[in-house]
Amino acid sequence: MKVLLVGRLEGYVSTAAKIALDKGAKVVAYEEARDALQALRDGLTTDIILLDLKCDIKSFSKSLQAERFSIPIIACGVATSAEEAAASIRAGAKEYIPFPPDPELIAAVLTAVCEEDLTLLTQDPVMLKWVRMADKIAPSEANVLITGESGTGKEVMARYIHQKSKRKDKNFVSVNCAAIPENLLESELFGHEKGAFTGAVARRIGKFEESSGGTLLLDEISEMDPRLQAKLLRALQEKQIDRVGGSHPVNVDTRVIATSNRDLNDAIAKGEFREDLYFRLNVVNVHLPPLRERRNDIELLAKHFLQKFIKLNAVAPKTFSQDALNAIKEQPWRGNVRELQNIVHRALLLSPSNVITIDDLGIPSLTTTATHIAQGEGGSILIGKTVAEVEKELILGTLGHCLGNRTHASHILGISIRTLRNKLKEYEETMKNKVAHSV
Template structure:
C-alpha cells in the first residue's frame, strides 16, 4: 500500500484529500505547514507528497526545493488555488512531478497520483528485476521448506512443469507462499535469465488496469504526460506473475484473455500492436470455480491460465513441517537482525505446532521474529512462545471476529466505521454536533453515515 503525505494549511482540504485517497486504499498522513512536512518526511517513509504552494512559515516552493535536494527519488505533486503558468514552470524546474489546480478534478487527481507513484515504483521494479536475476544466478532464493506429502508433491510438480511453457495457476490462502512457488517455477524455467514481473491485481483500480498492464501513449488521457510501458512489455521474454487474479474486474479479464490468445498488446491511446512473449503464472486465494458460478470470473480465462494447477495447503494442515520451517527462518532472522542464533526447545516447537496459524507461513515468520528479538538467552522455551504470541495472535475478541467475518476489505471497513461511530455517539450521549467535531468530519457528513448504516438511538 502506497503512503501519501498531504501538506496543506487548510484543514478542509487535508480532510477531503484524505477521504478521497483512503477510499482508493492509499495510506495517508497530513501536515499543516511546510516545516511539519519536512520533519515528517525526515522521520517516516512516503511514496508521494501532495504539496500546497501557498502556506505560512515555509511555502510549498521552499519545501519542494528542500525535498528535491534531500529526497530526489520522492515524487512531489504541487497543488494550488492560484496556479499560473509561471508557477507551474518554476515547480517543474525545482523537481515537481506535476502541478494541479484547486479544486482538483477527481479523475485528474487520481490519475496524477497513480502516475507519480509509478515513477517511484519503476525504480523499485528495476531493483526487483535485478534481484530476481541475482537470485537466479547465485541460488539465493528462499527454498520451499517442508517434507509433508503436499509440499513434496509441489516440489515435484515444479520440477516437471517449470521447463515447459505451460501456464500455471497457484491457489491457497493468504500467507501460504504462493509467490514463492511462482518464483521457483520461474527460477527453474528456460526464462530464468529474463525478468519476472509481478502485478497485484487486487491493488489496481479497475479504471487503471488497462494502462497498468498494457501501458499508454503520451496524451492518451488526462494526466498521461509521458509514454508508459505496461507490465506485459516489461515481462517480454520472461514471466508475468498475476497475483490475486481473482480480484480482477470482468472487463480487465476480457482484455487479458485477448492478449493470451493473440500474444499482442496495444497501448492505451496507441494504434500500433506490440507482440509480447511472456509466460503467465497466476495466483489467487479465491475459489475460482465458485467465482465462475457467481458470474465474477470468466470460465474461458480460467481454462487459459489453469493449465497446471498447484494448490498450496495452509500451515495448519502440515503442522509436521513447522519445526523445519522454524529452523530455517530462525537462522535467517537472526542474521538479518544482528542477534545471536537461538535454539527452540522441543516444548517451544510443540507450542508453535498447536497454534492455528490463520496467517499461515507469513504469520509464523512475524511471530518467530518477535520471539527471537524479545527472548533472552540462547534457548527459546514454551513460556517464551506463549508470552510473545500475545494479544496479536488471540483467537477471540471483536477485532478477531471482524477480521475473520468479512472477506472483502470494503465490507470490513464499513462494519468498523459503523462500530466506531456508534461508540463515539455513545461517548457523547448521542450529541451529533459534538461527535462530528471529535472525529473530525462535518455534521452533514455524519448524518449521511447514520443513514448509510441505519444507525439509530435505542429508546
C-alpha cells in the same frame, strides 16, 4: 527485491546502496527525479523507491499517481527537524528513514515494505509431490494457476517455476491485482501512450511488455474486474496487447502464472470470473496445501525463519525451547507460512533471553474454547463490547503486529486489501469527526 534510489542523498548514495545490496536487494540509482521517472516509463521495475528528502516528494508522488504507477516511496535523508520528516509523509511517502543510513533501520524498512528471500523450503511428502509436478511443468510454456490459502507460498512457488523454466534469465514481474486500485491496473498491465488520459505525459511500458520473454505473475487474479479480464484473455489468446490510448497492438511473449486464494469455480458460478479466461490460465493447476496439512514442514520453516531474522536484525543467536517448539508444531496456522514467519520474527525481537519460550510466542495457549471466546488476544475482555468495537480492535491490532503492512494484515485477517482499506478510511473519518466535534 529491487530498490530505486533517487537523489544525491547528501553523498550517502553509495552507503545506502551498499546496505541494500548486502541485504540481497538489486539497486538502481538516479540523481535526478525526472530521469528516474523516465526510467520507470521505459519499463524499469522496482519494489520500492528511496527518495531523497531534498527532492520534491509531493510532485514526484503526484507524477507517479497521475501516470498510474503504484510503488511505495520511502523518504530518506538528513532532516533538520522532525517537522521535515513528517512533511515527507504528508507529501506521499510511506515511511521516513533518517540519514546517515543505519543498516538495521534500512533492513527493517525493506522487509516491512516488501519481502525477499523467496526460496522454497519443504520436506513434507504432500508438498514434495507438488514440487515434483512444478519441476515437470516448469520448462513448458503452459500458463499455470497456483491455488491455496493465503500465506501458503504461492508467490514462492511462482518464482520457483520461473527459475526452473527456460525463461529464467529474463524478467520475473509480479502484479498484485487486489492491491492496485482498479483504475490503475490497466496501465500497470498494458501500459499507456502519451496523452491517453489527463496525467499521461509520456508513454509508459506495462508489465506485460516488461515481462516479455520472461514470466508475469498475476497475483489474486479473482480480484480483477470483468472488463480487464476480457483484455487479459485477448492478451493470452493473441499474444498481443493494446496500450491504453494506443492505436496498434504490441506483440508480447509472456508466460503467465496466476494465483488465487478464492475458489475460482465459485467466482465463475457467481458470474464474477470469466470461464474462458479460467481455462486459458488453468492449463496446469498447482495446489499448495495449508501448512496444517503438511506438518512435517513446520519445524523446518520455524527454524529457518529464526535464523533468517537473527541475521537480518543482526541480533545474538537464539533457539526455541522444546515447549515452544511443541506449541509451534501444534498450532493450526490459519495464516499459514506467513503467520508462522511473523510469529517467529516477533518472538525473536521480544524474547528477553537467548531461549525463546512459549510466552514469547504470544500465541493463545491451547486452553478451553470458552476462554478464547471471552478473551481477545492479549487478554482483553470482549464481553460488553459491540461487534464493531471488537472488529476495530482486531484490525488495528493486527495492523500493528504487521508493522503497518496492509497486505500482510489483510491476509492474516482473511479480508481483502480493499475491505481493509475501506475499514481504515472509516476509522479515520470517525476520528476526524470526533476531533471536529470536540473543537
